[in-house]
Amino acid sequence: MAEPRPARVRLVIVAEGRVALIRRRRAGHTYYVMPGGGVEPGETFVEAGEREAMEELGVEVACEELLAEEDRNGERFLFYRARITGGEFGTGTWPDLAVLPPEERAARGTYEPLWLDVAEFDGLDIAGPLVALLGRIA
Numbered sequence: 714m715a716e717p718r719p720a721r722v723r724l725v726i727v728a729e730g731r732v733a734l735i736r737r738r739r740a741g742h743t744y745y746v747m748p749g750g751g752v753e754p755g756e757t758f759v760e761a762g763e764r765e766a767m768e769e770l771g772v773e774v775a776c777e778e779l780l781a782e783e784d785r786n787g788e789r790f791l792f793y794r795a796r797i798t799g800g801e802f803g804t805g806t807w808p809d810l811a812v813l814p815p816e817e818r819a820a821r822g823t824y825e826p827l828w829l830d831v832a833e834f835d836g837l838d839i840a841g842p843l844v845a846l847l848g849r850i851a
Contacts, residue, residue: 720789722762723749725780725846726797731828732847733802734839735769739822744838747792748826750809758791770826771804772797780846792846802826 724747726733734745748769752761759776766774774795781792803826810818829837831847 720752720758720791721750722752722758722765723747723790723792723841724762724766724774724776724795725792725843725850726766726774726795727847727850728797728828731830732843733770733797734827734829734843736825736827737822738825742838744840745829746840747843759793762793762795766795766797767800767805768808769805769824770800770802771806772800772802774798780849781842783842790841792842794846794850802828 724733726748733748735748737744737746748766749762750765750769752758753764756764758779762776763774766772775798776793776795778794779791780794783790783792805826807824810821810824813821831844834844
């Protein structure tokens, strides 16, 4: 039996009616994901979310509330509501990608942090339960 994969954290960041997302372009396909990533050994889920926000978006965040947990294909996802407390959006350094050879980086496609208004979601490929989670945020 295969070892269970570690948990992954996703962040739901809403400010001024817009949602922080990452536009992915890979193999001719464009889709959107919530910021976040894997939990490293010795890290709490909140610490992983805070680290990933800095790496991907260039911002410091405070994880305020666990909104949901979901199991997908043997992987556990935790979705946290988060608030930006510092940094500059869009200045993430993506250290996991920076260490890859150029060919492998190119094969992984592009990652572009951006803000989207919920009204712009129609027709977009948005991974995960983002719309349902937004309904839980007052």
